[in-house]
Amino acid sequence: MKAADRPIQRPAEARLLALDARGELRHLPRHRFVELLRPGDLVIGNDAATLPASLQGTHLRSGRPIEVRLAGRRSLAVDDVHDFSAVVFGEGDHRTRTEDRPAPPPLREGDLLALGTLYATVTGLLGHPRLVGLHFHGTPDGIWAGLARHGKPVQYAHLEQPLKLWDVWTSIAGAPVAFEPPSAGFALDWQGLRALRERGARFATLTHAAGLSSTGDPALDARLPFDEPYFVPAATAAAIEQARAGGGRVVAIGTTVVRALEHAASRHMGCVPPGQGLATQKIGPTTRLQVVDVLLSGTHEPGTSHYELLRAFTDDAALLRADAALEREQYRTHEFGDSVWIEQRIALKTWRRTPQQIAAMA
Amino acid sequence: MSNAAYPSPAPLRVAITGGTSGLGLALAQAWHGRGAHVAFVARHEAAVARVARLLPGSHGIVGDVADKEQIHRIALQVSGRLGGLDVLVNNASSLGTAPLKLLADTDCEALELALATNLLGPFRLTKALLGALSASAREGRGAVVLNISSDAAINPYPGWGAYGASKAALHHLSRIWHEELQAEGVRVLSRDPGDMDTPLHALAVPDADRATLKRPEAAARELIDAIAAALPQGVAR
Numbered sequence: 222m223k224a225a226d227r228p229i230q231r232p233a234e235a236r237l238l239a240l241d242a243r244g245e246l247r248h249l250p251r252h253r254f255v256e257l258l259r260p261g262d263l264v265i266g267n268d269a270a271t272l273p274a275s276l277q278g279t280h281l282r283s284g285r286p287i288e289v290r291l292a293g294r295r296s297l298a299v300d301d302v303h304d305f306s307a308v309v310f311g312e313g314d315h316r317t318r319t320e321d322r323p324a325p326p327p328l329r330e331g332d333l334l335a336l337g338t339l340y341a342t343v344t345g346l347l348g349h350p351r352l353v354g355l356h357f358h359g360t361p362d363g364i365w366a367g368l369a370r371h372g373k374p375v376q377y378a379h380l381e382q383p384l385k386l387w388d389v390w391t392s393i394a395g396a397p398v399a400f401e402p403p404s405a406g407f408a409l410d411w412q413g414l415r416a417l418r419e420r421g422a423r424f425a426t427l428t429h430a431a432g433l434s435s436t437g438d439p440a441l442d443a444r445l446p447f448d449e450p451y452f453v454p455a456a457t458a459a460a461i462e463q464a465r466a467g468g469g470r471v472v473a474i475g476t477t478v479v480r481a482l483e484h485a486a487s488r489h490m491g492c493v494p495p496g497q498g499l500a501t502q503k504i505g506p507t508t509r510l511q512v513v514d515v516l517l518s519g520t521h522e523p524g525t526s527h528y529e530l531l532r533a534f535t536d537d538a539a540l541l542r543a544d545a546a547l548e549r550e551q552y553r554t555h556e557f558g559d560s561v562w563i564e565q566r567i568a569l570k571t572w573r574r575t576p577q578q579i580a581a582m583a
Numbered sequence: 584m585s586n587a588a589y590p591s592p593a594p595l596r597v598a599i600t601g602g603t604s605g606l607g608l609a610l611a612q613a614w615h616g617r618g619a620h621v622a623f624v625a626r627h628e629a630a631v632a633r634v635a636r637l638l639p640g641s642h643g644i645v646g647d648v649a650d651k652e653q654i655h656r657i658a659l660q661v662s663g664r665l666g667g668l669d670v671l672v673n674n675a676s677s678l679g680t681a682p683l684k685l686l687a688d689t690d691c692e693a694l695e696l697a698l699a700t701n702l703l704g705p706f707r708l709t710k711a712l713l714g715a716l717s718a719s720a721r722e723g724r725g726a727v728v729l730n731i732s733s734d735a736a737i738n739p740y741p742g743w744g745a746y747g748a749s750k751a752a753l754h755h756l757s758r759i760w761h762e763e764l765q766a767e768g769v770r771v772l773s774r775d776p777g778d779m780d781t782p783l784h785a786l787a788v789p790d791a792d793r794a795t796l797k798r799p800e801a802a803a804r805e806l807i808d809a810i811a812a813a814l815p816q817g818v819a820r
Binding site for chain 2: 268270272273297298299302361362365366368369370385386387390391392393394395396397411414415418425426428454455456457
């Protein structure tokens with residue numbers, strides 16, 4: 222595969238590799254993904270907008286330059302913007318590969334960071350010298366204004382030109398709670414939503430605070446994804462129940478949607494209730510998926526947490542064949558790259574409870 | 584006394600551009616008085632701070648909708664502070680040139696300014712907030728975009744070329760968007776509030792008899808009623 226190195230969300234030549242429930246592969250232009258839908262299917266996107274979560278500044282005790290990448294928050298509450306977890310880098314910016322970035326000065330509880338017009342205090346180290354808790358000073362309005370004025374989207378060395386917020390906001394971006402874009406949603410536009418409805422499918426959203434995808438530090442990367450808060454609207458919960466009752470499939474646009482729905486279902490006997498949650502689990506080959514039937518996602522490299530999630534959908538032999546096809550056909554990777562469509566293998570379909578069965582159990 | 588069986592509906596979440604004077608301020612005050620959760624946008628920090636003090640609990644955002652670079656920063660603060668959005672009022676407007684000039688005497692830059700403020704700004708901000716608005720519609724709260732129009736959008740008043748052309752374009756944009764967004768549950772309204780006693784009108788017609796002009800508070804009430812009619816029943820006004 223090759224890196225997609227320009228921030229174009231829907232290039233005309235974007236491709237899709239589809240792996241169906243029998244393990245068969247098919248290549249198609251990505252804008253035709255709607256043709257893979259059936260009447261009654263429910264497509265669910267993550268409508269989180271992306272924060273400008275990269276803040277350049279100074280570690281005041283040492284006077285040294287740093288970059289802070291906001292990485293987590295305990296809830297999605299609008300006033301809960303004082304406290305974040307964050308990964309700290311030393312001098313430099315996205316043009317240096319994260320693996321090659323110098324370490325920040327040693328960070329201690331109580332250290333003050335100047336980040337544009339914002340000030341933040343280190344509230345503690347979170348089990349790693351570069352992962353810290355931060356407390357921002359000021360009012361919520363002041364913190365939002367400071368982030369808006371000074372923050373930049375988190376980005377990586379494969380994209381040279383600085384990203385703008387509009388580069389990373391999906392068409393459906395609403396609540397600004399993601400730390401990196403839920404980039405599978407780049408495939409969606411309003412024409413596509415219209416087309417999927419014309420096909421008899423439905424569209425719904427949830428909001429999931431997608432976190433950092435990489436830090437460049439092996440010990441930190443092994444901890445990804447961090448805990449991510451999410452919110453499922455009542456309309457979405459109802460649409461899931463309707464789709465399942467009618468035999469439709471639940472199609473997740475992106476790994477974050479899978480994480481949110483499966484987290485909710487794991488706590489509620491296979492059902493997805495409306496409301497907030499905090500996704501803490503990792504999804505991998507031993508995960509029994511209870512809600513999501515199909516995943517539309519970017520391409521992912523073996524060894525990453527995203528790739529592990531794909532292994533919950535299909536067997537390794539099928540994934541290896543898909544990997545070989547992506548390589549052979551020179552698919553483009555990373556957030557602005559091509560996509561895969563992965564249907565859950567029939568053999569892996571777990572026993573699913575209907576609302577009636579749950580009622581019978583109660 | 585609260586009654587658990589009838590929880591009060593969540594407050595309406597409203598964003599208004601040009602919210603520190605004239606019609607925008609009157610809208611912000613009226614909605615604030617009705618318990619709505621209000622964010623307003625204006626260019627000047629001092630005026631934003633003044634109105635934020637006047638309307639406790641509202642959220643003042645400093646920004647210029649005519650500047651492409653600022654649109655997403657404004658949208659970020661709007662949906663970040665309100666936790667979503669039910670109503671967007673694109674009210675901030677520019678005459679392009681003051682005093683008004685014949686079109687043949689109008690600098691190209693003045694027309695560009697009118698288009699940037701009155702057409703491109705509302706287009707860009709609506710687009711940046713459409714995700715939040717459509718989420719509100721999907722959740723059954725409804726979603727309305729109100730673009731402030733003018734009779735100069737319809738009638739060819741000499742001297743109003745830059746302003747009139749930009750408002751005519753905004754009016755047509757609103758009508759097309761209204762058709763296209765019906766499937767998403769988002770209503771796009773374009774309304775002429777009438778000739779009001781506002782700073783913008785004073786710039787355009789300095790010698791107008793102010794007694795003959797409509798009070799912005801009266802226009803605000805009418806517009807709020809129009810928006811309420813476009814929202815589902817039961818959503819707080």
